[in-house]
Amino acid sequence: MLHLGPICPGIACTGVGTLPDVKVKTFRRVLFAVGVAGLVGALAKLRGKGGVPPTSGGWRELEAPGFR
Amino acid sequence: MTTALLVGIGAVGERAARQLVETEGVEKLLLADRDRKRAQRLTSSLGERAESIGFAPGDPLPAGIDVVACALGAGVDLAVVEGAIAAGVPCASVDDDHEALDALLALRGAAAAGVTVAVGCGLAPGLVDVLARHAADGLDAAEEIRVARSGWAGPASVATVRRERHGTPSEWDGGAWRTVRQAGDELVWFPDPIGGRDCTVITGGAALLVRAFPDTGRISVRRGEPESHRPFRRRFGDDGEWGAARAEVWGRRGATRDVIVYGVVERTAVAAGTVLAVTAARLAGCGGERIDRPGVHGLASLVAPVPFLAELARRGVRTAVFEGAPIA
Numbered sequence: 001m002l003h004l005g006p007i008c009p010g011i012a013c014t015g016v017g018t019l020p021d022v023k024v025k026t027f028r029r030v031l032f033a034v035g036v037a038g039l040v041g042a043l044a045k046l047r048g049k050g051g052v053p054p055t056s057g058g059w060r061e062l063e064a065p066g067f068r
Numbered sequence: 069m070t071t072a073l074l075v076g077i078g079a080v081g082e083r084a085a086r087q088l089v090e091t092e093g094v095e096k097l098l099l100a101d102r103d104r105k106r107a108q109r110l111t112s113s114l115g116e117r118a119e120s121i122g123f124a125p126g127d128p129l130p131a132g133i134d135v136v137a138c139a140l141g142a143g144v145d146l147a148v149v150e151g152a153i154a155a156g157v158p159c160a161s162v163d164d165d166h167e168a169l170d171a172l173l174a175l176r177g178a179a180a181a182g183v184t185v186a187v188g189c190g191l192a193p194g195l196v197d198v199l200a201r202h203a204a205d206g207l208d209a210a211e212e213i214r215v216a217r218s219g220w221a222g223p224a225s226v227a228t229v230r231r232e233r234h235g236t237p238s239e240w241d242g243g244a245w246r247t248v249r250q251a252g253d254e255l256v257w258f259p260d261p262i263g264g265r266d267c268t269v270i271t272g273g274a275a276l277l278v279r280a281f282p283d284t285g286r287i288s289v290r291r292g293e294p295e296s297h298r299p300f301r302r303r304f305g306d307d308g309e310w311g312a313a314r315a316e317v318w319g320r321r322g323a324t325r326d327v328i329v330y331g332v333v334e335r336t337a338v339a340a341g342t343v344l345a346v347t348a349a350r351l352a353g354c355g356g357e358r359i360d361r362p363g364v365h366g367l368a369s370l371v372a373p374v375p376f377l378a379e380l381a382r383r384g385v386r387t388a389v390f391e392g393a394p395i396a
Binding site for chain 1: 202206252259260330331373374377378381386387388389390391392
């Protein structure tokens with residue numbers, strides 16, 4: 001028979017292997033994996049040099065005769 | 069009567085064929101591809117001046133050819149270029165793989181035979197080299213050149229980009245080649261609508277720029293990443309069809325340090341095909357001043373920037389200058 005864990009908080013329960021515990025454990029594992037992936041992604045992104053952003057201005061088409 | 073032979077009819081070759089057949093002075097365009105039916109299909113759409121022939125890399129060049137244009141995959145063009153040199157016919161190649169470029173630059177026979185071979189005649193290397201030359205001409209002395217490209221023209225182009233990005237790149241630094249280890253992506257700004265793209269250092273066509281600018285202390289090449297690596301960030305230009313290139317040249321103008329940034333946005337295959345066609349036409353003396361400098365060279369060493377850019381603009385490939393204050 002499936003044990004769904006304590007119905008009220010005051011009742012002691014071993015709770016090992018019960019359905020809510022499995023869900024919480026899975027949720028924690030997923031949370032941990034997402035956290036680690038985020039950390040690795042952030043580190044990988046921080047390895048980039050940041051580039052040379054244009055601080056002002058823009059692009060203008062070059063035109064004859066000088067193309068300057 | 070000028071007869072041009074175009075070898076390789078992929079994404080770039082097809083555009084080059086359309087440009088060549090419309091070039092004044094080119095009376096006959098011979099098309100060769102390993103897929104003969106594809107060559108015949110293109111021939112039928114180009115009109116009477118085009119003709120498909122059976123020719124493969126390594127075959128002796130047919131008689132009566134005035135110029136050869138190669139739009140082949142990395143390294144495949146070497147045999148065609150060797151054949152052209154043996155026949156004394158000028159040749160242009162669009163190959164952008166750095167090992168293939170090294171092999172082409174090592175062909176000593178071209179100078180001895182009095183044959184001009186133009187290599188790296190695509191978007192980058194190619195047009196971006198011309199832009200670098202144009203920018204350097206606007207300065208008293210060029211101290212650093214950074215070029216970058218985003219976009220790819222077809223399966224062969226994507227394969228080359230991936231190979232280059234996964235290799236260990238080298239850049240020219242202080243008059244010597246320096247291996248760049250653990251180079252992360254760098255945000256490079258191209259003209260709109262491409263905008264900012266993550267690029268990484270590759271070897272690419274740096275050797276062509278080093279030969280063209282022997283006194284420049286630092287030369288580096290960067291390239292963007294093909295689409296399959298970023299499935300969650302779909303933006304305009306991510307499929308590579310639309311490409312962009314940028315040449316940033318730092319140097320001295322009088323007593324002050326200055327920078328000139330030129331760029332271009334165009335369909336990658338269209339830009340590369342147009343550059344290849346214009347170069348091949350000039351090698352044959354069509355559509356402008358003949359390019360005649362025996363040996364193997366990149367476009368920064370071969371062409372006068374202003375007339376070349378004017379011809380590209382006339383054909384719809386337009387360039388731009390960045391007016392602003394980029395930070396080094």
